[in-house]
Amino acid sequence: MELIARERLLGWLRRGLPLVDRPYRAVAEDIGATEDDVIAEIARLTETGAVSRFGVIVDHQALGYTSNAMVVWDIPDDVVDAAGERLAGCRGVSLCYQRPRRGAEWPYNLFTMIHGRDPDEVARCVEALAESCGLTGVRRELLFTVRRFKQTAPCYGARRA
Amino acid sequence: MELDATDRALLNRLQDGIPLVDRPFAAVGEELGLSEDAVLARVAAMKGAGVLSRFGPMFHAERMGGGLTLAAMAVPAEDFDRVAGQVNAFPEVAHNYAREHALNMWFVVATETPERVAAVCAAIEERTGLPVYPFPKLAEYYLNLRFKA
Structure with a gap:
């Protein structure tokens, strides 16, 4: 696929493809490519790992997951990988990353996102996670989302892909 | 709905x-x-109805050649709306949430190249007059943004 067509395809992928019977043909017509080209290029991006899970993105708040917290943990450095692996994939956890600490005011190095239908459900989930992962003695904080200002698809690296 | x-x-x-x-x-x-x-x-x-937000892929920032970081700011309550407006005006800011903490504004900075992340954080500091604390990913254990409907 030509570079210009590829850039325009990336624009469509970020904004979202049309929900029509032949979405790849609709995009192809717009960018001056063939339907097969579009399908092949999306397949290529998936195979290289540049994109994952080519499907639909849902709004979890609209689905009823209205209580969302970033839960941060202060895990000793030598066991942070093990703790991260244990928290990964536990029910209610959508993300689990190690990030840097920031001095005494921010001793936390493991970040998780926990989602529930109300704050109590989130709090109970965190308690259960701590129990099952052996982290009850670990300092942690729950940072509930109070407002969402912006949620768009990030547009990183588009020109170089 | x-x-x-x-x-x-x-x-x-x-x-x-x-x-x-x-x-x-x-x-x-x-x-x-x-x-x-x-x-x-x-x-x-x-x-x-807004339940389905987009038909498309999840992008993998690093493999797309881009830069990405989570960042936080401690914003005085009376300045919050002004600062939120200034931060959200940056096209590189993909997500922005108010959270309950002294660090009360958390956003994602996504750039075309890894080198641009620091420049955008510096530009946000200059525009808002407040320090930006980056929290780049050091290790990824899990990411799965599927939600059971």
Whole structure:
């Protein structure tokens, strides 16, 4: 696929493809490519790992997951990988990353996102996670989302892909 | 919008992936015993209601050649709306949330190149007059943004 067509395809992928019977043909017509080209290029991006899970993105708040917290943990450095692996994939956890600490005011190095239908459900989930992962003695904080200002698809690296 | 059992099954199925065939919604409909028209009508309704936000991929920042970081600021309550407006005006800011903490504003900075992340954080500091604390990912243990409908 030509570079210009590829850039325009990336624009469509970020904004979202049309929900029509032949979405790849609709995009192809717009960018001056063939339907097969579009399908092949999306397949290529998936195979290289540049994109994952080519499907639909849902709004979890609209689905009823209205209580969302970033839960941060202060895990000793030598066991942070093990703790991260244990928290990964536990029910209610959508993300689990190690990030840097920031001095005494921010001793936390493991970040998780926990989602529930109300704050109590989130709090109970965190308690259960701590129990099952052996982290009850670990300092942690729950940072509930109070407002969402912006949620768009990030547009990183588009020109170089 | 009240989702019925069919909407939920469809939403769960579509989060797993949409096939790369010329009529993807016909293919998904066949799996679920729905016509292509029925699938399209349901996804249009869910898109209209905001339950379904986008038909497309999740991008992998690093493999796309881009830069990405989570960043936080401690914003005085009386300045919060002004600062939120200034931060959100940056096209590189993809997500922005108010959270309960001294660090009360948390956002994602996504840039075309890894080198640009620091420049954008510096520009946000200059525009808002407040320090920006970057929290780049050091290790990824899990990321799965599927939500059971």
